[in-house]
Amino acid sequence: MGCAGSTASSGTGSANQGKGNGMAGFQDVVSTEWLAEKFNDGSVSDVRILDVSWHLPQAGRDAAAEYEKQHIKGALFLDMNKCRDTSSDLEMMLPSADVFAEHVGKLGVTNNTHVILYDNNEKLGLFSAPRAWYMFHVFGHEKVSILNGGLPKWLAADGSTTDDVCDVEPVTYSPIFNDNLVKDKGDVDKNISENNFTLVDARPPGRFKGEDSEPVPDIKSGHIKGSINIPFVKTLDTDAKLLKDVKQLKAVFSDADIDITKPVVVMCGTGLTASFLALAAHHSSQIDLPIYDGAWMEWFLKGDADTMENVPE
Numbered sequence: 482m483g484c485a486g487s488t489a490s491s492g493t494g495s496a497n498q499g500k501g502n503g504m505a506g507f508q509d510v511v512s513t514e515w516l517a518e519k520f521n522d523g524s525v526s527d528v529r530i531l532d533v534s535w536h537l538p539q540a541g542r543d544a545a546a547e548y549e550k551q552h553i554k555g556a557l558f559l560d561m562n563k564c565r566d567t568s569s570d571l572e573m574m575l576p577s578a579d580v581f582a583e584h585v586g587k588l589g590v591t592n593n594t595h596v597i598l599y600d601n602n603e604k605l606g607l608f609s610a611p612r613a614w615y616m617f618h619v620f621g622h623e624k625v626s627i628l629n630g631g632l633p634k635w636l637a638a639d640g641s642t643t644d645d646v647c648d649v650e651p652v653t654y655s656p657i658f659n660d661n662l663v664k665d666k667g668d669v670d671k672n673i674s675e676n677n678f679t680l681v682d683a684r685p686p687g688r689f690k691g692e693d694s695e696p697v698p699d700i701k702s703g704h705i706k707g708s709i710n711i712p713f714v715k716t717l718d719t720d721a722k723l724l725k726d727v728k729q730l731k732a733v734f735s736d737a738d739i740d741i742t743k744p745v746v747v748m749c750g751t752g753l754t755a756s757f758l759a760l761a762a763h764h765s766s767q768i769d770l771p772i773y774d775g776a777w778m779e780w781f782l783k784g785d786a787d788t789m790e791n792v793p794e
Contacts, residue, residue: 484555484647509764510724511626513638529590534600535561535609537696547601554641557588557649561609571778572697573752578656581620589649599628606630606722611756615772621657630723664746664773666783673706673788678744680705683713683754691791695750700781703792711737713757730765741768748773
């Protein structure tokens, strides 16, 4: 069968609905109502819908198998386990530009395609979609939106799903790497002595304080000296299982006395939930926050002990 985006990929008729645009005419976040209207008026062919579900290994879930069983009609699957640096001993490092281009090109995504991302996290509504959103931005693709509430919200609204996997013609994608969106260990090392930016950690408070364990085996909790904690869940309306609105997202930073108009870098445990803070800043204020991609996992394994705080014995 054909799929969304198979007849047009220019992004026309996209989410030009006011504030929070990833670029002129493209919102970072779209509603299930917006997508349903695209199906109703036939303009869904203007977009490429991607299921980017990913689950923690201990969850024992297979995102690819779940996609094959049920997904939004016309959606394709971008495997986040494969679209990363698989040669790294770290869990969620960005892929190379060539690897990214190969993965999205096989899904029919061109540089002009408006991409709609969703995942199927029943607890939060969003989990891996912000990381995929960030990855697209890193490689120069700003015509990308997240479906707020993901598959759970779509199902609750009686949105159409299928187990049919549609056919798509592979295309050539030309990535443009935005190095301003990525920080490495050297940048963070230098910042400890020079204080060039505020480092914000998106992990839950218990892990930041060294009171709860990390989900990655053999990695102890704690945090980098001088970093500030803003748990990623603060960006979510956990009752509605949606990303908060623009005003509330601005308050996430201001309530923590973080001025995102000044240099700020975000991080987390492996690189995934930091993307929630990057999304929140971009959606609410059109500000790009770079991510320390190696995250706490790399720092714990390779950083100096005197640069870490609250690490349990």
